[in-house]
Amino acid sequence: MQDEFERALSDAAARFCVECGKCTAACPMAEMYSDFSWDLSPRGIVQQALRGRDILTGKAVWCCTQCEACTRTCPAGVDCCGLVAGLRPLARTAQGAEAPVSGACADCGAPLPPKPVLDYLRSALHGAELRYLSLCPACRRQAYIRNNS
Amino acid sequence: MGSSTCRIPPPNPELQPQQGPGHRSYGRLPAPAEVRKPSGSLWKSWKNKIRPKREPRMVFDPDRCTGCGTCEAVCAARDGSAPDASRIQILREETAGANFAVFCQHCLDPLCLPACPQHAISRGESGIVSIDSRLCAHCGLCIQACPEAAPQRGPDAKVLKCDLCGGHPECVEACPHKALSFSSGKALGWIKLLRWPVQVLSFLFFVIILIGTVCSVSVADLSFGCPFGLLQNIAASKVILLATVFAAIFLVFLTILTGRAACGWLCPFGFFLDLVGKIVPQRFQLPRFVRTRLAKYGVGAAALGVSGAVGYQAFCTVCPIGTICRSYGLQSVVGGAELAILPTVAAMEVSEKRSWCRYLCPVGALLALCAKIGLIKIVIGASRCKKFSCMRCASTCPMGIIPESDLREGISPKLDASECIMCLRCVDTCPHSAVKIRFRWQKGVPAERRAPCGASNGGGQCLR
Numbered sequence: 352m353q354d355e356f357e358r359a360l361s362d363a364a365a366r367f368c369v370e371c372g373k374c375t376a377a378c379p380m381a382e383m384y385s386d387f388s389w390d391l392s393p394r395g396i397v398q399q400a401l402r403g404r405d406i407l408t409g410k411a412v413w414c415c416t417q418c419e420a421c422t423r424t425c426p427a428g429v430d431c432c433g434l435v436a437g438l439r440p441l442a443r444t445a446q447g448a449e450a451p452v453s454g455a456c457a458d459c460g461a462p463l464p465p466k467p468v469l470d471y472l473r474s475a476l477h478g479a480e481l482r483y484l485s486l487c488p489a490c491r492r493q494a495y496i497r498n499n500s
Numbered sequence: 501m502g503s504s505t506c507r508i509p510p511p512n513p514e515l516q517p518q519q520g521p522g523h524r525s526y527g528r529l530p531a532p533a534e535v536r537k538p539s540g541s542l543w544k545s546w547k548n549k550i551r552p553k554r555e556p557r558m559v560f561d562p563d564r565c566t567g568c569g570t571c572e573a574v575c576a577a578r579d580g581s582a583p584d585a586s587r588i589q590i591l592r593e594e595t596a597g598a599n600f601a602v603f604c605q606h607c608l609d610p611l612c613l614p615a616c617p618q619h620a621i622s623r624g625e626s627g628i629v630s631i632d633s634r635l636c637a638h639c640g641l642c643i644q645a646c647p648e649a650a651p652q653r654g655p656d657a658k659v660l661k662c663d664l665c666g667g668h669p670e671c672v673e674a675c676p677h678k679a680l681s682f683s684s685g686k687a688l689g690w691i692k693l694l695r696w697p698v699q700v701l702s703f704l705f706f707v708i709i710l711i712g713t714v715c716s717v718s719v720a721d722l723s724f725g726c727p728f729g730l731l732q733n734i735a736a737s738k739v740i741l742l743a744t745v746f747a748a749i750f751l752v753f754l755t756i757l758t759g760r761a762a763c764g765w766l767c768p769f770g771f772f773l774d775l776v777g778k779i780v781p782q783r784f785q786l787p788r789f790v791r792t793r794l795a796k797y798g799v800g801a802a803a804l805g806v807s808g809a810v811g812y813q814a815f816c817t818v819c820p821i822g823t824i825c826r827s828y829g830l831q832s833v834v835g836g837a838e839l840a841i842l843p844t845v846a847a848m849e850v851s852e853k854r855s856w857c858r859y860l861c862p863v864g865a866l867l868a869l870c871a872k873i874g875l876i877k878i879v880i881g882a883s884r885c886k887k888f889s890c891m892r893c894a895s896t897c898p899m900g901i902i903p904e905s906d907l908r909e910g911i912s913p914k915l916d917a918s919e920c921i922m923c924l925r926c927v928d929t930c931p932h933s934a935v936k937i938r939f940r941w942q943k944g945v946p947a948e949r950r951a952p953c954g955a956s957n958g959g960g961q962c963l964r
Contacts, residue, residue: 377637378637379617379618379637379639379641380617381617382617382618382619383617416639416640416641417639417640418637418638418639418640419638419657420637420638420639464644468641468644469644471617471641472615472641472644472645475614475615475645476611476614476615476645477614480905481647481908481909482909483647483909483910484644488643488644488646488649489649491647491648491649492589492591492602492648492649493591494910495602495647495648495910496591496600498882498910498911498912499600499882499883499885499887499910
């Protein structure tokens with residue numbers, strides 16, 4: 352477990368972080384969550400991971416949309432997005448059934464975005480209950496075509 | 501990777517700080533005007549009312565598409581990328597030989613717009629929904645929000661979306677088989693020019709010219725009566741007079757033949773409500789216990805019961821349809837007092853159009869029962885309908901029976917003939933001629949091919 356944690360840190364070159372905060376400035380999560388804070392921000396996640404704080408149990412790693420805006424903008428070359436992606440399997444084992452993953456595409460089984468992201472999406476879309484949100488984009492196209500031709 | 505270009509746009513005085521969940525207010529673009537106000541002279545605004553201007557859109561004809569991929573190649577050439585990363589995607593079904601193009605439909609009410617956390621998506625002047633590349637973080641939430649996942653990830657995982665090439669789509673010009681076309685569609689537009697005069701004439705006929713009421717009229721040898729009034733009469737007097745039955749059966753036959761056209765085209769109070777609904781904005785919501793379409797059957801049954809108990813037609817004394825006819829011109833003090841029912845009922849228009857007809861009218865309830873076994877129905881064709889991107893029929897339907905939720909899911913809704921008043925507004929406004937009048941036995945809407953998992957459990961929780 353600790354080895355995997357260290358490997359995720361080194362794969363993402365997290366130790367090069369200079370805490371400039373550009374990643375947080377670029378991160379769309381700031382507009383998505385009302386409780387966005389240092390704990391959820393890319394800089395916060397990198398720093399908490401480096402300082403050995405426990406970030407595998409909260410929802411910290413599950414709010415990310417994996418857009419790589421932070422990675423693209425980082426001047427030190429830290430792959431913040433990759434760090435979150437690397438920490439997610441560890442958080443999944445640490446949290447077990449409590450992990451806020453929203454499951455898989457109803458048709459093909461591809462993973463859907465985690466629960467906080469889908470919850471944001473639902474609240475943004477007029478609060479409408481949209482059934483197609485349980486399909487991955489590729490299957491959604493197929494379903495759309497099935498119903499329209 | 502590693503490029504440290506500043507992605508924050510220069511401060512723009514137009515971008516007013518707004519209250520929101522996030523910290524950053526600089527990136528918020530001004531909200532796009534939902535519906536463009538017709539500008540210019542009165543004549544222009546009237547012209548826009550009669551024949552609303554529609555921005556041209558790309559229309560795909562699956563029967564003509566051969567799946568050659570020219571559109572993809574032309575589109576990808578704009579970005580200098582491979583065709584698999586183009587903004588229009590042809591999905592090829594090799595066994596069935598059917599192809600389908602997925603591209604942005606530039607919805608009237610786009611869902612990607614509220615979903616974008618960066619507020620990078622906007623709906624421009626000519627209705628083109630575009631992504632501002634300066635603001636986009638490529639998070640892909642627009643792909644997740646779109647019913648057909650039209651935005652596409654490009655070669656470097658950046659989100660691309662059709663922007664109609666600024667109004668001159670190259671794929672349309674390049675398509676060798678004319679499967680893609682660029683048109684604003686063609687709505688009929690003349691049915692309303694027919695319906696309004698008919699409504700005015702029937703209003704004048706029943707309310708002003710005719711001595712008597714719509715409830716019971718004799719012109720020469722022909723007599724015409726309200727079927728619900730007849731039922732109350734029978735309940736009150738326990739006597740069936742054949743002459744009144746023959747008078748009332750006309751409306752029943754008319755409804756079986758043409759649906760509830762009497763409600764949409766002839767009812768004088770319906771015309772009054774249409775006028776009120778044109779003036780009054782629909783802004784409030786009625787309490788939930790009123791907003792059930794079964795209520796009108798309850799009102800009808802209660803009216804029959806009370807009629808039987810008190811010995812006269814109980815509902816007819818307050819019926820707005822009869823009141824608007826017999827109270828005209830201050831015939832009596834009682835008539836003037838009766839008139840108070842009209843503004844009371846018409847005030848319900850502040851919640852939904854034709855609220856009275858939807859939820860409470862017992863005459864409409866009786867005609868709804870007749871329309872259930874009627875001969876014609878309205879069908880929204882599956883392949884022509886543009887679904888979530890258009891939804892003009894849903895917003896124009898005065899009875900609110902075209903569910904936006906189904907259109908949002910990309911499903912052609914099945915319309916309830918008993919709730920449809922056959923005003924044909926949907927047929928009139930559909931720019932893609934997808935809404936048709938069909939006989940009862942003709943082919944209807946195809947059933948939804950596969951109910952997505954999660955319909956029952958709120959979505960997102962299946963296949964854990």
